[in-house]
Every structure is written in C-alpha cells, then in structure tokens.
Amino acid sequence: MRNRKYEAGNSGGFQSEAAKRNLLWIKASGLKLRFCTNETQATREQFVRKLQGFGFDISVDEVTAPAPAACRVLRERGLRPHLLVHDDLIPEFAEIDRTNPNCVVIGDAADKFTYANLNEAFRVLIGLENPVLIALGRGRYYKETDGLKLDVGAYMKALEYACDVQAEVVGKPAKSFFESALAELGVEPQQAVMVGDDIENDVGGAQRCGLRAVQVRTGKYRPSDENHPQVKPDAYVDNLAEAVELILQQLRE
Template sequence: MSWARKAIRGVLLDLSGVLFDGDVVIEGSIDAVARLSAAGVPVRFCSNETSIPHQAVVDKLNKLGFSVRAEQVFTPGPCVRKVLIERGLRPFLLVTKEAEAEYSSVQQTEPLNCVVLSDAQDAFHYQNLNKALKVLIECDKPTLIALGRGKYYREKGELNLDVGAFAKVLEYASGVKAEVIGKPEPTYFNAALDDMKVAAEDALMIGDDLENDVGGAQAVGIRGVQVRTGKFMPRDEQNPNVTADGRVANLAEAVDVILAQWTS
C-alpha cells in the first residue's frame, strides 16, 4: 500500500468509529491497539469527543478493554478550559450535563461574553440556541468557540448532527465567526505530534471522518487513512475536496500494514 511505503514512526487514532461504536468495541480494535503498543509504536488518541470530560473518555477506553494512559488521549475540553481561563472569558456552556464538570474552574458569572459549543446532544434545543444567540449579540466583544467542525457522526448505527452544524447556525444568526478547537485544526494535530516527538511526515492518522480526520491531518503533512467503519460512506471515495492516502476495512487491517514495515 502506497501510504506505508515511507516509514511510519507514530500513529494518531480517532476513537468513535475506529475503536468503538457507542459502547460496542469494533471487532479487532483492542488487539490492534495492543499490537501497536507491544511493538513500541508511539500512539496518541485524537478525538473530538466532548459529551463527557477528558478523564471519562480515558475511563471509557479502559473499561472497554483498551489499555491507555490519560496523557495519550487528546480531547478538546482541557484545551478550551485553558483558553477560557487565560482570556478571562465567561461562557454560556452549551454542553451536556456530564461535560459541565470539565469547566468547574471557569468563571461563569453574568454578564456572559462567550458561548462554548460541544457535543451537547439533546441540549441543542431552541431555548438553548436562542440563549446562545442573545449572549453573542448583546455583548461588546463576543466569542464563539466550537469544539470541532464535524457535520455529523455515527453512533449505534444512527447518524446524528454534530457540533459544526450548530456552530454554523449561530455564526449565521450572530455574525460571529466560530473559533474551532479540536479536529481539523492544525494546532490539535501538532500538539499530538509534539507529544510523540514525531515529525508530521513520519506520522499516520487513522480515522473514519474523511474531512476532519484525514483532511485535517493531511493539511499539516500527516498521511491520512480512512477506515470503512463508523461514519464512512462509499461516496467518500469520490469526495472532490479530500482524497485519503489509503483506505482499509478496519483498524486491524491498518495495523497489519504498519507492523509489516515497523522497525523500532
């Protein structure tokens, strides 16, 4: 496979759609991750999962049977919390109840001057979106932060609107451009590369989202491989904007190829 002809020195893995679907492990993924670790391949888990706090993501992975450390897992929540505190932003949080714990150290007193959108799921109802709009319109220097740019995701076999779709609604209504923290932003991928101490041209991103996983990685020089699990659709192969460096049936197949050429 052409994407593996050049040595791979580090691997970035998406979570939902690659390792699991909801609470169900995708066949072969636990063993695939274990084989990478056993071979000494640096691995980082890069997800836009924000419906639960970072530590809960780590706990979920380990409960499902993956063996991961907290520092290996990159999610947008901790990055957003740092930005909010450093910039003195007081957000209206359009997040799930579970995710609110991620922001317990952030000031949220009136008047609010920021809106944070994450995987809010059922909290994306009219009243909350309308409140978010009012915050953005009524303050002097409004800030809109979206934890990702995804259009939709697949969970338990069903497609669901993702945070990027709701960010577009608020951008249109308020005239405020969203700051995106998470995939496909270059800073997100570069942080994982820096942590692995691996150059972009020596790394591989494996994901099910053609635009945010594959396209985002390619934008910073990382090879991107799409799995035919999760949100993959056959039409992805004719996408006019993003062409994956390769496609595999699942993570296990990708790991077979990686380990065939791996030398520690």
Template sequence: MQAILFDIDGVIYQRGAIIDGAAETLKWLRQQQIPYLFVSNSTTLSRDQISARLNSSAIPCSSEQILTPAVAARDWIAAHPGKKMAVFVPDAIRHEFDDVVSFNDDEAQGVIVGDLGANWNYFTLNHAFRILMKSPDMLLMGLGMSRYQNDGQGLQMDSGPFIKALEFAANKSALVMGKPASSFFQQALNHLGVKAEQTLMVGDDLMSDVMAAKNCGIHGCLVRTGKYQYQDELGVIKPEFVIDSIKDLPGLWMEGQLAQVS
C-alpha cells in the same frame, strides 16, 4: 512513520461495541513501541470516562493519552485568564470549565458550545445567539466542528451544524477547539513529541479526521467503519490510505507502505 493519532468513535467503537481487532491492534503497537494518542471530538464524556471505557475493553489507557476539545479549550482559557463564558456543554464535561463559567448572561464574554445531542432545541440555540449579540467582542468557541456522528442507531448531527448556525446568525467566526482545527492537531503532535510528517491519523471522518490532518502535514488513513460512506472514496478529495478497519493497520504497516512515507 513514528506515531499514530486515533479517533475513537467509529475507529475503536461502532454502535457502542468495540470493533473486532481494535484491542489486538493497539496491543501490537505497544509491543512495537509505536506511540499513539487518542484524539476525539467527543464532548459528551470526560477523559476519565473515556479512559475507563477503553480500559474495560482491554485497551490500557490513562486520561493523559486522550486529547479532547474540552482539554484544548481549558488550556486556551488558562492562557487567557479572566474570561467568563456561558457554557453550552453536556454535564459530563462541565467541570472542565468551573473556573470560567458565568451564571449571569450579562457577565459572559462569550459562549462555549459542545455537543448537547437531544438537548438541543430552538430556545437553547437562541439563548446562545442572544448572548453573542450583546457585544461585537463576544467570543464563540466551538468544541469541534464534526458534521455528524454514528450513535449506534444511525447518523445524527454533531455540534458542527449548531456552531455554524450561530456563526451565520451572529456574523462571527468560531474559535474551534477540536478537529478539524490545525491547532488541535498541533497540540496532539506536541504531546507525542513528533513531527507531522512522521505521524499517521486514523479516522472514519474523511474531512474532520483525514483531510484536516493532511492539511497539517500529517498522513491520513480512512477506515471503512463508523460514519464512513462509500462516497468518501469517489470524490475529488481522496485519502492517502484506506483500510477496512483498524485490525488491518498492522498489515499495512508490515507491508512497508507506511515506511515509504515516513
């Protein structure tokens, strides 16, 4: 194994606090000169805000070491100039779309949907739906398709269910810019300059993190923190590796289990 992809919420942090051993594990990886990249489906914080949070937790990190759906979407839009989109995302990341945002519904060529959290309501969802129904060519872009997350007070729905509702209502398939889309993982591999079979994805979401990575040829490791549920280990779909938390990763590495699949 030559590189690692890390989810953030549920792997590095839980209920707003850093998970025991996370900073030490990442320090160990740096000492071993093992490159890693943070891949987060978060659309509530900008990369600068995420990196500031990590740095405040004794985890040195620049914004370039973080890949988010907003960044992936921005790159896609840059490759498709001229698009004007209605943007349904938190204020923290709206600046990523300054060049493409449409303030007139009649000019919009599609919608971008992120995690609005408590700001979701029927009228907002229906607003996005009405824009999509203006033309069969309207684009629905989803910033990640995670089903739920743990916000520290319990599980709550993520952006995935709302995007699925729009897909069903508007009879469209979303272009997903985030996990579990294979293009998102490929972008992460390109950033690190490694092959899928040389890379490990560490996450707390069996489907969006671990199995989605496996579908791209990336090895998967499920942690028993964050949104992990014991049922994750009981189904037909099983993760390649399971550890109690990120602090156990160096031990897994030194035991040679990861070397056997490199």
C-alpha cells in the same frame, strides 16, 4: 527506522476483540500512540473509563480532546464562557470563571440543543461588542447504535449565521488540535499517521497539518467519501487491523 515512525489515532473503529488485539499490537511494536477524539459528551476520564470497561488498554494521558484545549484558550485570553455543552462535559470547565460571560463555547450538547438553549447562546453572542464563539469541533454528523445524528457543526453554523461571527474551532479538524497531539507525542508531522473514519475532520484535518492519513471504512465512513472533491486519504483500509499492518509494513521497508 522504528523510532522515527509513529501513529496518531482516534477512537473510531475500536469495536471488537480484534480491535483490542490491534491496540496491544501497536503498543508492543514500539510505536507511540495518541487517541485524538472530538468526544464532547463526556470528560476524558469518563471517556477512558468507558473504553477501559470494554477491555482497552488506554489511559487519560494518551487522549487529546477538545475541552481541555478550549480551557487553555479561555485562560490565556481571559474569556468567561457561556457553555452550550453536554451536562457530562461541564466538569472539564470546573476551574474556569463563568460569571458575566463574554463568549460562548459550544460542544455536542445532544438533547440540550433545544430552541431555548440555542436562543440563550444567541442572546449572549449578539449582546457582545466583540462576540467570540468557540466550537469543540465542527463535525456535521456522527454515528451511534441507533443511526446517524447531527453533530455540533450544524448548530455552530446556526449561531455563526445569526450573529455574523466566525467560530474558532479547537477540536478536529483545527490545525492547532493536531499540533497539540503531535507536541504531546514529541514527534514531527511527517513522522505521524492519522487513522480515522471521518474524511474531513480526521483525514483532511491531519493532512492539512502535514500528517499522512488513513481512512477506515467503518463508523461514519460513507462510500461517497471516496469521491470527496478535496480530501484524498493516503490509503483506505477496511478495518483497524489493516491500518496497523500497513503502518508496520512501512516500518519494515
């Protein structure tokens, strides 16, 4: 059964020496691994270098992220984006034509979410006959060392409301995002387990795509998540070690 069970995981909860050991444990077990991240404040290369700097065994080709997925959509549809994204993410769009924009791409722009920048994106959208808004995720908030912070979803909703447009989400929890990760792993949904700390984007998104999903009680987890009216994880664990043990235990059964 070992070659039929896999894990698709995100970067949430990778915060300690124990997490590094668990990552090595996953790889040594023969499981395939994918890091599914909604990171949009850095390129995949920057994201990987940061984790490598902390001592994690990870490479760029193990990461599924929203910006490359958005670039594929832009090229396929001949779209030229006005970017409302973090400055560090702009290199991901280096090969995309951005002249005379006919759509808006919005990511977690952090301090770039000023009134002036939001209004500029609004003006681009409202001036289009067929406005297209592409969001690199729709998270409500995320956690940093100094506390919780508003995520891209809050600003996406503002543009949706102002322009009477429905955003196309290319990051988690979009089904296409998880399908892309599965394709990169070469596995079917029923063969994969998502491990994450976000009840809606990680757990809910994965389950809607047919994966099993485990929620870790770390990171952005809130106790109220366990009473979510729609999303019910296949399991809860207190840390990544418990998630790894749970997956390996199922392999042995």
